[in-house]
Amino acid sequence: MAEWWIEEGIGEHRAIRLDGARIVAARVEWPGELITGMVEDAKLVSRAAGSQRGTARFANGDEALVDKLPRSASEGARLRLEVTRPALGERGRRKLARARPIEEAPRPAPSLAEQLRAEGHEVRVVRKFPAGDGAELLAEAFAGEVTFPGGSLQFSPTPAMLMIDVDGTLDPGKLALGAVKPLAEALRRFDVGGSVGIDFPTLASKEDRRVVDEALAAALAGWPHDRTAMNGFGFVQLVARLERPSLIHRATFQRAGLAARKLLRQAEHLLGAGAILLSGHPALEAQLNPEWLAELARRTGREVRWVARPDLALEAPQAQLVPR
Numbered sequence: 001m002a003e004w005w006i007e008e009g010i011g012e013h014r015a016i017r018l019d020g021a022r023i024v025a026a027r028v029e030w031p032g033e034l035i036t037g038m039v040e041d042a043k044l045v046s047r048a049a050g051s052q053r054g055t056a057r058f059a060n061g062d063e064a065l066v067d068k069l070p071r072s073a074s075e076g077a078r079l080r081l082e083v084t085r086p087a088l089g090e091r092g093r094r095k096l097a098r099a100r101p102i103e104e105a106p107r108p109a110p111s112l113a114e115q116l117r118a119e120g121h122e123v124r125v126v127r128k129f130p131a132g133d134g135a136e137l138l139a140e141a142f143a144g145e146v147t148f149p150g151g152s153l154q155f156s157p158t159p160a161m162l163m164i165d166v167d168g169t170l171d172p173g174k175l176a177l178g179a180v181k182p183l184a185e186a187l188r189r190f191d192v193g194g195s196v197g198i199d200f201p202t203l204a205s206k207e208d209r210r211v212v213d214e215a216l217a218a219a220l221a222g223w224p225h226d227r228t229a230m231n232g233f234g235f236v237q238l239v240a241r242l243e244r245p246s247l248i249h250r251a252t253f254q255r256a257g258l259a260a261r262k263l264l265r266q267a268e269h270l271l272g273a274g275a276i277l278l279s280g281h282p283a284l285e286a287q288l289n290p291e292w293l294a295e296l297a298r299r300t301g302r303e304v305r306w307v308a309r310p311d312l313a314l315e316a317p318q319a320q321l322v323p324r
Contacts (some may be wrong), residue, residue: 003017003121005224029112036084067099080101082099121263138247166179183219256284259315263288265282267304281308
């Protein structure tokens with residue numbers, strides 16, 4: 001099986017699989033969130049009369065929708081719950097995590113290393129990845145776009161599904177086929193799960209649609225999912241297991257948090273002498289909590305400073321060494 005590399009960074013655990021120096025698959029988790037598989041006690045804070053569903057609040061303050069509530073559970077009750085789906089960002093709101101009652105001992109969610117080993121992969125936990133810093137992958141996620149010769153893929157998360165629009169200047173048939181490989185790669189690189197809608201160019205011929213369907217099936221082999229055939233309007237729907245917010249969701253709805261963690265990673269791996277100067281858009285300051293900055297100082301043995309730079313884009317913070 002493929003080997004994965006894992007960094008347990010500050011505020012973020014990240015895993016990548018490489019082909020040479022290129023990241024071909026990635027996973028990211030943020031410690032402190034409600035993560036699929038964790039079992040913990042929570043307080044039932046709301047439940048409509050006669051309903052099997054309600055809302056519970058965990059110790060970290062996050063809430064989750066709970067299914068299959070026992071009849072005896074009333075508001076204020078303590079329940080042991082297993083998180084079955086993470087929270088997801090949406091435009092103007094946040095879709096709550098989901099959980100279910102369970103009769104098992106409390107446990108943390110499996111770590112990325114444990115998840116990958118359970119899937120049969122070889123894993124190495126390292127201080128720094130052996131190749132690259134993931135800048136290209138993050139840039140694509142922040143842009144919500146992946147380009148390929150003659151076209152591009154535009155990623156737009158919606159409340160219902162992640163929409164991917166295939167656009168370009170090629171003949172529709174060539175454009176659709178040309179998009180298949182980069183599309184399959186992007187799904188793995190962005191760690192996409194849940195429902196995905198792909199808007200290919202309209203192909204009038206059933207034979208042309210069949211060719212694209214077969215190419216997509218081959219490109220997605222080994223990526224667990226269900227898929228519809230392309231309809232007459234060029235639309236294909238995929239459904240995959242949703243275990244974490246994708247990089248696209250984080251870059252769209254948790255943009256400042258993702259940029260702050262990117263900055264901390266840059267700072268942790270600076271080489272040379274001096275104090276660390278972090279600079280970035282003012283919106284990042286609220287994301288850089290004191291515990292993270294203290295951990296950065298501990299890991300590097302350096303003084304850490306922050307300066308707001310309104311001229312810098314949110315997704316382009318900077319870390320550098322300066323004289324003490």
